[in-house]
Amino acid sequence: MADLTFEDFKNRISIKTVLEDAGYHFYRKDGLRYPSFVRLDNEGRKIRGDKFIVTANGLCCFHPPERKNYTVISFIQEHPDMFPEYTPGMNKNRLVNLVCNRLLGHIPEREQVVIRNAVPQQKFEEENFEFVKYNTEAWETRKRFYPYFKDRCIDLKTQAAFADHFVLSCMKREDGKRYYNLAFPFRIPGKEDKIVGLEERGRPGIDGKTYKGKATGTNSVEGIWIANLSGKPLDQAEKVYWFESAYDAMAFHQLQREKGKDNKGVYLSTGGNPSHKQFEGIIKACPKAVHYLGFDRDNAGKMYACNFALLKSGREFSSYSMPGGTTVFVDKTGGYGRQEFQPNEVTFENVCRRFGLNDPQIKYNPASKNVKDWNDELKAYIKQEAEESVTQAEDETRSRSFRR
Template sequence: MREGDLTYDDFLRRLNIQDVLLDAGYHLNRRDGLRYPSYVRTDSEGRRIRGDKFIVTQNGRCCFQPPEQKVYNVISFIKAHPQFFAEYRAGISSDRLVNLVCNRLLNHPIEDRATRIIQPKRDIRPFDIANYDLHKFDPQDRATQKKFYPYFKNRGIDLYTQYAFHRDFCLATKHREDGQRYANLAFPMRRPKEADKIVGFEERGRARRDGSGSYKGKAEGSNSSEGLWFASPARTPLAEARDIYWFESAYDAMAYYQLFHTQDKELRRAVFVSTGGNPTAAQMRGMLAATLPAQQHICFDTDLAGMDFTRNLIHEMYRTVRATIEETPERKPYLDSIQDREDLDGGKIELLPESLQKSYERFEVEQEKSLSMGASSQCRPEEARHQAEVARRCYGEFREGLREFLGLDGANDTTFTREQPEYPHKDWNEQLLAEIKLQESADEGQTREEEPEQERHTGLRR
């Protein structure tokens, strides 16, 4: 029978999301009961991987991964997690992968492709870097650098940026049983508490010749729940980092560095983090626990998913800070008034000591002035900026008093800023490519202006 004999509608109607979860290496978590079945992954020693759980909904048709509310059906789950399936290989289209996986699960052979019909794989072996041949980038050897050209050229990532991050990427070729060899650009993933151990790869393939994009995913068996890619051009240890920059991909992190490192020399000392897509709770908590005193720069994409990721990361920051506070009878009423996923200043102010209440009132007055001056066309910009600084100073005084009341060490009170690429760009790599194109157009225009007028009219070139 032909591959086209079954459609996506057939797959959605005839397959249960639990079949797909089992095939992806997840196991039924019986401790959660069966009303809302949940599926979890285990490590090489059979221990449950924290934060990697899917809850089944809609009578077995869909699932989601808490705390995210994004719902996956049979099709979207396979497309979002291609590395979990036996048929996956570098460069395969997501539609082709869905057809292969679903036809196999339905015991529906695909004509002329019997060798690709693989029995369901219930367990995925943990990532082992020994299963790969690695080619590293040597800043002193141009011959080693040439092989990276196809992976960085279409992204606009120049050699100087590659030099800055050269220790934190490589080309990885998997040892495959069928003898085929596929090399991917690999960004090693590690857990913050075990920074010397690689637990997976964030992978990118070569750009396709037809311009249709390229493979992106994670290496088979990667610890996607806890592992992240993180790197510092100056090799700053996590515990000493003053600035942490969060991205959805390593390409975006490198693009951001290329865009701004000449303006901000301190970027070399910063730590750049990629979650490799949807950030998990375990990823965020692990990195925040290791870098709590640092300024957290949230640089996720500007689309709806990026906005969700930003909110979740901010909420995890609040949660991490709250966990360091010792609850006493004096503090408990105020702490209990802080709603879930809110900052420490989100409680009922009237439950604080009188001196803190007055401090907050001063901040409110100055903040209201600042907002009013900022919105007024009759106010000079320098006056509005001055008032904004007054409001910030008043909040800082209140925050310091709040920390003292709660017994919170200032080093454990994290701060953050949201940074976004310029409109209409969705991510930092997109902005980098746009700026490169703009510069090329400007250079071309300058070259034409410098040509003698007769050469321009006759079409002659120097």
């Protein structure tokens, strides 16, 4: 995926991703309407005055009290020391290309030496965290996990099925305070013995909102959440289920069980926008598997599914959304060139047809049309089941009354 433009980078990379890569952390105490990102000291405390606020459109950020807006491009250009690729005197446009391609998972081999010799990037260190494992035999331990799954309608059977693949985690602090999140460990396919980051979810607050993010230094370019419930090694797995969050993966598993369908397989969460390294790592690790793409049913989720199909076919391509909703895919290897899709044309089937893709190992598997993702589908299913149970109970009561 070479020759991406600055416009491609702005369309495909969130300013939040760039801020996190530069060492900033989402500061949920400031609320979600205008997300703020701060730096933390060695004890995990906010550094006063070092804050960026994301603008209402989500495309830029600014450093209060200044009102100058930074895009993905201008932030990197004007804060070069925050990125490991930078060396003194480097051309800033070249720096933008290196950083953005890394964030997208496209690191040319010839650039890797530059990155290794640059200023070290903060890495995830497992020893900096404390973990509480889910114990299916200890009710007191299971109660601690209850608030994280209650509103998601994920039941105890599903929690037990995934018990080895989530924990409660907190970063160690010298002052002894402990703040826990539900965490789904990220691992690199082929190197599953080591945790390289965490997809984090917070306990619901009084306002119903919850924290969503990744632990400091999480390698979300190569790392991915892997819950292998197939009963087989990865290289022998027959089914791989892809999702943007671990909650969606668990919800899909539960729905399959409720409907009496097979739910054995390898469950994955990319933790948001999937990188090409995540795709490539699993494709290599599970060569025999059929891939079920359960990404969200919005435009971004459709693009992720199409990107997976193009990458698995060996295409060199770029894809991005334009103002107005037009989606563009550019094939640089197969002779199909630039293909534009209007909002009502962006479907997995349409993109595959235009690019001549027909891989029996890929199945597009989003949630139903009336919901966004698989967790919403689980909630809708449980609500419907509850309503039908009430109706059935009322019918039985009326029937007994009539017989009397």
